[in-house]
Amino acid sequence: MKDVYILGIESSCDETSCSIVKNGVEEMYTVISTQIDIHKEFGGVVPEIASRQHVKNITMVIEETLNMAKMTMAEIDAIAVVNGPGLIGSLLVGVEAAKTLSFIYNKPLVPVHHIGGHIYANNLVKRLTFPLLALVVSGGHTELVFMDKDNSYKVIGSTLDDAVGECYDKVARIVNVPYPGGPTIDKMAYLGKHSYKLPMPLNDNSYNFSFSGLKSAVINLVHNEKQKGNDIIIEDLATSFQETVVEIITKKTKRAIEDYKVKNFIMAGGVAANRGLRESLEKLCIEENISCSFPEMKYCTDNAAMVASLGYYNFIEGRISDLSLNSKSSIELS
Ligand code: KG4
Ligand code: ZN
Numbered sequence: 278m279k280d281v282y283i284l285g286i287e288s289s290c291d292e293t294s295c296s297i298v299k300n301g302v303e304e305m306y307t308v309i310s311t312q313i314d315i316h317k318e319f320g321g322v323v324p325e326i327a328s329r330q331h332v333k334n335i336t337m338v339i340e341e342t343l344n345m346a347k348m349t350m351a352e353i354d355a356i357a358v359v360n361g362p363g364l365i366g367s368l369l370v371g372v373e374a375a376k377t378l379s380f381i382y383n384k385p386l387v388p389v390h391h392i393g394g395h396i397y398a399n400n401l402v403k404r405l406t407f408p409l410l411a412l413v414v415s416g417g418h419t420e421l422v423f424m425d426k427d428n429s430y431k432v433i434g435s436t437l438d439d440a441v442g443e444c445y446d447k448v449a450r451i452v453n454v455p456y457p458g459g460p461t462i463d464k465m466a467y468l469g470k471h472s473y474k475l476p477m478p479l480n481d482n483s484y485n486f487s488f489s490g491l492k493s494a495v496i497n498l499v500h501n502e503k504q505k506g507n508d509i510i511i512e513d514l515a516t517s518f519q520e521t522v523v524e525i526i527t528k529k530t531k532r533a534i535e536d537y538k539v540k541n542f543i544m545a546g547g548v549a550a551n552r553g554l555r556e557s558l559e560k561l562c563i564e565e566n567i568s569c570s571f572p573e574m575k576y577c578t579d580n581a582a583m584v585a586s587l588g589y590y591n592f593i594e595g596r597i598s599d600l601s602l603n604s605k606s607s608i609e610l611s
Contacts, residue, residue, distance in 0.1 A: 280299055280300055281299070281300055281301075281354045281355075281589060281592065281593070282297055282298070282299055282305070282348070282352055282353050282354050283297070283298050283301070283353070283354060283355050283356075283357050283387070283585040283586075283588040283589045283592060284296070284297050284339075284342070284343075284350075284353045284355075284356050284357070284378070284585065285297075285298065285356075285357045285358070285389070285581040285582065285583075285584035285585030285586075285588050286335075286339070286356070286357070286358040286359070286371045286374055286375050286581055286584065287358075287359050287371060287391075287394070287579055287580060287581040287583075287584045288331045288335065288359070288363075288367050288368060288370045288371030288374075289359045289361070289362070289363025289364065289367055289368050289371070289391050289579065290322060290327065290363055290364055290367060290416070290417075290579055291311065291312040291313065291315075291316055291322045291327050291330075291367070291579075292309055292310065292311050292312070292578065292579040292580065293309075293310045293312075293330070293331050293334040293335055293338050293370075293371075294307065294308060294309040294310065294338065294579065294580050294581035294582075294584075295307070295308050295338045295339045295341075295342040295581050296308070296342060296580065296581035296582040296584065296585045297342060297343070297346045297348060297353070297585060298401070298582060298585035298586050298588075298589065300589060301397075301400060301586050301587075301589030301590055302400060302401065302404060302586065304401055304582050304585075305346040305348065306342055306345040306346035307342065307580060307581060307582045308338045308341045308342045308345070308581075309575075309579075309580050309581070310334045310337075310338050312326075312327060312330045313456075313457065315330060316456065317455055317456050319456075320450060320455075320456050321446070321456050322364070324364045324365075324366055324367065325366065327364060327366070327367045328364070328366030328367050328369070328370055331367055331370035331371065332370055335370055335371065335374045336374075339374065339378070342581075350378070350382045350384070351382075353382070353384060354384070354385075354592070355384055355385040355386070355387050355588065355592045355597070356375045356378050356379050356384050356385070356386055356387065357375075357387040357388075357389050357584050357585055357587070357588020357589075357591065357592070358371050358372055358374075358375035358386070358387070358388065358389060358584070358588075358602075359371060359388075359389050359390070359391045359394060359584055360372050360388045360389070360602055360603065360604050360605060360608075361390070361391065361604055361605035361606060361607065361608040362390075362391055362392070362417070362605065362606055362607045362608050363391055363417075363604075363606065364606065365604055365605075365606045368604035368605075368606070369604045371604075372602060372603070372604045375602075376600050376602060379600065380600060385592065385597045386597060386598050386599070386600065386602060387588045387591045387592050387596065387597050387598070388591070388596070388598050388602055389584045389587050389588050389591060390587075390608060390610055391579075392413055392415075392418055392420070392422075392545075392546075392610050393428070393430065393587050393610060394583040394584045394586075394587050395413055395415065395545035395546045395549075395572075395583060396411045396413065396422065396424075396430075396543065396545045396583075396587075397583050397586040397587035397590075398545060398572035398573070398576040398577070398580070398582070398583035398586070399411075399543040399544075399545065399570050399571070399572050400586045400587075401572070401573070401576065401582055401583070401586055402570050402571070402572060402573060403570050405424075405427065405541070405543070406540065406541045406568070407424055407425050407426050407427075407540075407541070408423065408424065408425045408537065408538070408539045408540060408541070409423075409424050409539050409540070409541040409542065409543060410422070410423055410424075410530070410533055410534055410537060410539040410541075410542050410543075411423075411424060411542075411543050411544070411545055412526070412530055412542070412543075412544045412545070412549075412558070413544075413545045413546050414440075414441045414442065414526070414544065414545070414546045414547070414548035414549060414551075414554070415440060415441075415442050415545075415546030415547045415548060416440060416442035416443055416446065416457070416459075416546075416547055416548075417440050417442070417443070418435070418436075418440050418546060419435060419436035419440045419441045419486045419488070420432050420434065420435040420436075420610070421433050421434040421435070421484050421529065421530065421533050422610065423533075423537050423539070427590045427594075428587075428590050428591065428594060428596075430610045430611050431611055432610055432611050433484045433533060433537070434483060434484025434485045434486065434529065434533065435485060435486070436485065436486040436487060436488060437479070437485055437486070437487045438487050438488060438489035439487075439488040439489045439492060440488070441486070441488055441522060441526070441548050442457075442459055442546070442547050442548045443488070444488035444489075444491060444492050444522070445457075445458055445459035445462055445463075445522075445548065446458045446459060447492050448462060448492060448495050448514075448518055449461060449462050451495060451496055451499050452499065452509065452511050452514060454511075457547075459547065459548060459550075459551070460550065462515045462518065462519065463515075463519065463550075463551050463552055463553065465511060465512045465515035465516075466512075466515040466516045466518070466519035466520070466552075466553055467516075467552070468512040468515075468516075469510060469511075469512030469513035469514070469515055469516035469517075470513055470516055471513070471516050471517045471520050472510070472513045472516075472517065473498060473513060473514055473517035473518075474517070475491060475494050475495065475498070475517050475518060475521045476490060476491065476494050476521075477521060477524065477525055478490050478491045478521075478525055479525070480525060480528075482532070483529075484529055484532065484533050485529075486525070486526070486529065488522075491518070491521060491522070495514065495518060498514075499514075519551075519553045520553070522553075522554075523551075523553045523554055523557045524557075526554060526557075526558075527554075527557045527558060527561055530542070530558060530561065531561055531565070534561070534562075534565050534567065535565070539567060540567050540568065541567060541568050541569070541570075542558065542561075542562050542565075542567055542568070542569040542570075543569065543570050543571070544558060544569075544571050544572070545572060545577075546577065547577055547578045547579075548577075549571055549572055549577040550574055550577040550578070555571055559571075
């Protein structure tokens with residue numbers, strides 16, 4: 278069979294990225310232009326600034342990807358692009374760029390779901406095997422997803438309020454750790470001890486999560502200690518917070534693995550870079566005697582390699598769009 282090359286584009290939040298992937302599994306080249314330093318001074322992503330930066334970057338990012346992969350548009354079979362969920366102004370930039378390329382070079386246009394993309398970051402490490410359970414943990418999502426074949430998603434649990442990455446970033450902000458605080462809190466968690474008592478959030482028999490109560494508990498704890506004139510030991514707070522998060526996520530994941538009798542477990546999204554979660558879930562998979570895989574560290578956060586990977590399966594299944602394709606800030610995965 279002829280090789281299929283997909284050019285993927287991602288611009289749903291604060292990364293402008295382009296990638297070319299062969300047959301859904303082999304990365305030719307990926308460029309990621311991140312805006313983290315620009316948004317850092319505001320303590321979070323400013324949507325208007327993000328979309329303007331995407332406009333500035335997108336052409337260069339696509340050109341550089343083709344140049345570095347030593348390929349031309351003539352060799353590309355289809356253009357895949359994330360059209361949601363995400364920041365609407367940011368998504369529009371990628372979608373318009375993809376539509377323009379599709380029109381000029383007469384290539385099929387393939388819409389890709391951002392969270393589906395995160396799941397397929399694992400396909401670049403090891404071909405997905407089914408049935409599988411995916412834990413999606415990012416700045417905007419916390420979901421347990423059951424899959425029995427490519428491109429078939431059953432969301433069996435999700436957060437009722439804050440996403441876990443959002444909770445990490447807010448806890449970081451309370452203790453003056455700069456955005457995005459998740460990676461720093463993760464590092465600090467290995468330097469302290471679990472000395473602060475925090476509530477185990479939504480410790481029930483569902484597959485759902487809740488993180489806003491845990492966030493409020495951290496805010497209250499910091500305020501109370503300040504009022505008493507006590508210094509907060511940030512490393513201890515990071516350890517206490519991370520161990521609580523890891524424990525509840527591991528507990529719910531274990532139940533889902535057993536109830537759905539999956540043979541494979543994968544993790545996806547920015548928080549999949551978290552060392553505590555990786556260690557705990559890897560141990561769980563050994564105990565459950567199932568295989569597990571995590572995305573490469575650089576492909577935990579937003580990137581277009583994952584988009585081009587899922588784009589391949591969408592393309593061969595005929596899930597293509599015409600030029601009326603629009604961006605949507607929220608789209609169901611299932
Ligand atoms: O997937 P992503 O790039 O963006 C969304 O689609 O949301 O995830 C970004 C999130 C941020 O909240 C960031 O703090 C978090 O992932 N994150 C981490 C770690 N690395 C990134 N959270 C905890 N531990 C980490 N090591
Ligand atoms: Zn993402």
